[in-house]
Amino acid sequence: xxxxxxxxxxxxxxxxxxxxxxxxxxxxxxxxxxxxxxxxxxxxxxxxxxxxxxxxxxxxxxxxxxxxxxxxxxxxxxxxxxxxxxxxxxxxxxxxxxxxxxxxxxxxxxxxxxx
Amino acid sequence: xxxxxxxxxxxxxxxxxxxxxxxxxxxxxxxxxxxxxxxxxxxxxxxxxxxxxxxxxxxxxxxxxxxxxxxxxxxxxxxxxxxxxxxxxxxxxxxxxxxxxxxxxxxxxxxxxx
Numbered sequence: 001x002x003x004x005x006x007x008x009x010x011x012x013x014x015x016x017x018x019x020x021x022x023x024x025x026x027x028x029x030x031x032x033x034x035x036x037x038x039x040x041x042x043x044x045x046x047x048x049x050x051x052x053x054x055x056x057x058x059x060x061x062x063x064x065x066x067x068x069x070x071x072x073x074x075x076x077x078x079x080x081x082x083x084x085x086x087x088x089x090x091x092x093x094x095x096x097x098x099x100x101x102x103x104x105x106x107x108x109x110x111x112x113x114x115x
Numbered sequence: 116x117x118x119x120x121x122x123x124x125x126x127x128x129x130x131x132x133x134x135x136x137x138x139x140x141x142x143x144x145x146x147x148x149x150x151x152x153x154x155x156x157x158x159x160x161x162x163x164x165x166x167x168x169x170x171x172x173x174x175x176x177x178x179x180x181x182x183x184x185x186x187x188x189x190x191x192x193x194x195x196x197x198x199x200x201x202x203x204x205x206x207x208x209x210x211x212x213x214x215x216x217x218x219x220x221x222x223x224x225x226x227x228x229x
Contacts (some may be wrong), residue, residue, distance in 0.1 A: 004158070025132070031219070033216075035219075042219060042220070042221045042222060043205065043222075045216045045217065045218070048214075048216065050228035055214055056214050056215075056216050058216065090158055090159065092158075092159075103161050103164065104161075104217065105160030105161075106151075106159040107158050108156070108157055108158045109157075109158055
């Protein structure tokens with residue numbers, strides 16, 4: 001079974017631009033979560049989607065948004081990029097959501113550099 | 116809300132020596148606990164998880180962890196490490212009521228030298 005895939009793997013953008021990152025979950029998984037990883041802040045939860053609905057959201061500004069499609073693939077968008085948005089963006093998928101110690105399977109991440 | 120503290124940012128150890136990576140958490144509700152490992156330029160991989168039951172949890176690659184409710188700790192141990200265990204290790208907590216998010220610690224870098 002193929003793992004979680006994220007595209008692109010590396011991205012360089014300029015301040016003020018916008019960016020869209022893509023995540024394809026493991027086949028059959030309906031939940032997708034996004035995380036931002038930086039040396040200073042560590043791993044921060046962005047949002048979680050299940051069946052095309054956002055079920056949980058972290059403490060990020062409105063410039064960060066996401067969506068999930070009917071095939072469970074997900075995209076996240078960051079508008080008006082700032083230098084501080086440079087990070088590794090990780091996507092994780094799972095088969096369930098809500099209560100329960102369900103396992104999340106992580107993709108390799110997209111390394112975003114903002115110059 | 117939950118929080119996780121990993122006091123050691125880096126733990127150097129010699130190959131074949133035992134290691135313990137410390138994790139303490141804070142929560143007003145009961146929790147699920149996880150340890151993840153991240154190798155360079157890769158995503159996170161689940162090592163083990165505590166949901167309920169036995170407080171000693173065994174995971175992959177010879178790792179184990181013990182849940183201590185009174186100490187609010189979930190320390191990770193391995194009796195004999197290998198060079199290949201060099202990586203970043205993250206402890207994470209999730210409340211077991213409602214739609215809770217996974218909260219990660221800041222990570223501990225394990226450096227295994229020959």
